[in-house]
Amino acid sequence: MILGIYCAGNLGKVFYDLAVRINAVQRRWEKIVFIDDVYEGASFYDGAEVHRLSAWKEPKENVEIVIANGTPRGRKAIYDRVTGAGYRLATLVSPTAIVSPSARLGAGVVVLDYAAVLADAVVEDNVLISVYTAVGHDVCIGAHSDIQTNTILGGNVRIGEGTFLGLSVTVKEELSIGRDTIIGMGAVVSREIGDGVTAVGDPARAVRRNEDGIIFRTHS
Numbered sequence: 250m251i252l253g254i255y256c257a258g259n260l261g262k263v264f265y266d267l268a269v270r271i272n273a274v275q276r277r278w279e280k281i282v283f284i285d286d287v288y289e290g291a292s293f294y295d296g297a298e299v300h301r302l303s304a305w306k307e308p309k310e311n312v313e314i315v316i317a318n319g320t321p322r323g324r325k326a327i328y329d330r331v332t333g334a335g336y337r338l339a340t341l342v343s344p345t346a347i348v349s350p351s352a353r354l355g356a357g358v359v360v361l362d363y364a365a366v367l368a369d370a371v372v373e374d375n376v377l378i379s380v381y382t383a384v385g386h387d388v389c390i391g392a393h394s395d396i397q398t399n400t401i402l403g404g405n406v407r408i409g410e411g412t413f414l415g416l417s418v419t420v421k422e423e424l425s426i427g428r429d430t431i432i433g434m435g436a437v438v439s440r441e442i443g444d445g446v447t448a449v450g451d452p453a454r455a456v457r458r459n460e461d462g463i464i465f466r467t468h469s
């Protein structure tokens with residue numbers, strides 16, 4: 250089996266390191282490569298091969314793919330392309346993460362180092378749970394969402410599809426956050442937040458509509 254990390258970028262490097270460590274324990278893949286539609290070189294991090302999905306000759310049954318894009322809209326677009334082309338998604342759980350036996354992880358979910366996913370949590374397809382994040386009991390996280398480092402979700406929290414929670418967000422138990430929403434880093438969510446907004450602060454409040462879905466801007 251070959252692991253294809255979709256996007257030769259910073260998050261791709263993080264996933265590559267994780268995959269190497271998983272392989273040291275489980276011998277799961279014979280090769281780890283990157284897939285990228287725009288990267289120009291033939292190799293990327295650690296000399297790993299880079300392929301265009303459209304030009305890659307590897308039989309699909311030998312491949313599983315994980316999506317290393319940090320924005321929910323980007324994650325969903327790649328997910329639709331990859332699954333539409335008939336590829337399977339890989340679910341990666343760090344050897345240092347703790348996932349309850351009663352939690353359910355969808356296809357393509359990545360749980361990074363020292364994260365915890367507690368009893369009866371449901372994490373839908375293609376969600377990223379970053380380093381040191383705590384997903385409380387019975388939490389539901391919608392597909393394609395990105396839950397960033399050191400974020401804490403209290404028990405029974407509901408996160409809609411395609412939502413981004415920035416670094417060190419805290420969400421009070423039982424609350425819901427809508428779909429296609431961005432919660433800025435450091436926010437403390439103590440009231441419900443709806444669909445399609447950007448919210449920041451303590452207490453977190455919506456400050457605008459999430460029109461463009463952009464999270465990472467380049468400031469010159």
Ligand SMILES: CC(C)(COP(=O)(O)OP(=O)(O)OC[C@H]1O[C@@H](n2cnc3c(N)ncnc32)[C@H](O)[C@@H]1OP(=O)(O)O)[C@@H](O)C(=O)NCCC(=O)NCCS
Nearest residue numbers: 397414415416431432433434435436447449450463464466
């Ligand atoms: C919320 C966020 C998406 C807004 O980004 P943006 O649209 O580029 O906004 P800007 O940086 O231009 O800031 C606009 C205003 O909001 C404020 N602001 C931005 N993020 C904020 C936050 N998390 N909490 C409080 N205020 C914030 C800025 O200070 C600025 O205020 P001003 O107009 O009074 O100067 C971004 O700041 C953020 O939190 N991103 C997540 C970071 C993260 O988790 N990265 C993962 C690491 S890989």
